[in-house]
Amino acid sequence: GQNIDQPTEMTATEGAIVQINCTYQTSGFNGLFWYQQHAGEAPTFLSYNVLDGLEEKGRFSSFLSRSKGYSYLLLKELQMKDSASYLCAVRDSNYQLIWGAGTKLIIKP
Amino acid sequence: IAGITQAPTSQILAAGRRMTLRCTQDMRHNAMYWYRQDLGLGLRLIHYSNTAGTTGKGEVPDGYSVSRANTDDFPLTLASAVPSQTSVYFCASGGTDTDTQYFGPGTRLTVL
Numbered sequence: 001g002q003n004i005d006q007p008t009e010m011t012a013t014e015g016a017i018v019q020i021n022c023t024y025q026t027s028g029f030n031g032l033f034w035y036q037q038h039a040g041e042a043p044t045f046l047s048y049n050v051l052d053g054l055e056e057k058g059r060f061s062s063f064l065s066r067s068k069g070y071s072y073l074l075l076k077e078l079q080m081k082d083s084a085s086y087l088c089a090v091r092d093s094n095y096q097l098i099w100g101a102g103t104k105l106i107i108k109p
Numbered sequence: 110i111a112g113i114t115q116a117p118t119s120q121i122l123a124a125g126r127r128m129t130l131r132c133t134q135d136m137r138h139n140a141m142y143w144y145r146q147d148l149g150l151g152l153r154l155i156h157y158s159n160t161a162g163t164t165g166k167g168e169v170p171d172g173y174s175v176s177r178a179n180t181d182d183f184p185l186t187l188a189s190a191v192p193s194q195t196s197v198y199f200c201a202s203g204g205t206d207t208d209t210q211y212f213g214p215g216t217r218l219t220v221l
Binding site for chain 2: 004033041042043044045048087089096097098099100101102
């Protein structure tokens with residue numbers, strides 16, 4: 001079967017750095033996405049990785065290792081507005097997205 | 110409008126009733142999707158359409174039907190609602206090849 005694993009919940013301090021991990025087992029791989037979802041809102045796109053390595057976009061970076069079936073999202077200089085759920089999704093061989101259950105990130109002052 | 114709209118925003122429905130959730134996009138994306146999101150679970154694909162005139166079944170299609178008469182609209186119909194269909198429903202577009210999927214604001218549906 002296909003599986004995306006990520007921690008259910010994480011807590012971090014404002015101004016700090018946090019790393020949210022995602023491991024996956026899917027039938028084929030055509031890219032990995034990270035989305036942010038604030039409570040009661042729709043998911044919004046953060047990053048896309050298809051090749052191994054680090055993609056940096058401002059305070060957010062995403063890393064991919066295809067051989068390990070592993071990705072992480074790194075958030076720097078945390079702000080209170082970063083409190084949200086972070087969703088990892090993998091595009092499989094049918095070009096459909098398989099979604100993890102999401103990681104709820106709680107930022108404390 | 111710019112992006113994806115969904116209607117209604119929320120709905121309470123009696124079991125056994127028929128309900129259509131509406132979704133419209135103005136980005137001219139070929140692909141559109143319907144997901145449901147339940148607490149503790151990832152987004153689950155109900156149905157999708159890669160282009161106008163075609164539809165396909167996702168992971169959880171039972172009890173739902175879709176149509177894609179044109180590029181912009183992708184309605185989701187529950188023929189006879191059951192309480193297990195209580196969920197938040199998201200419509201999305203884009204996502205073919207390397208394209209990103211963009212989500213509508215969601216419809217919160219409660220079936221009693």
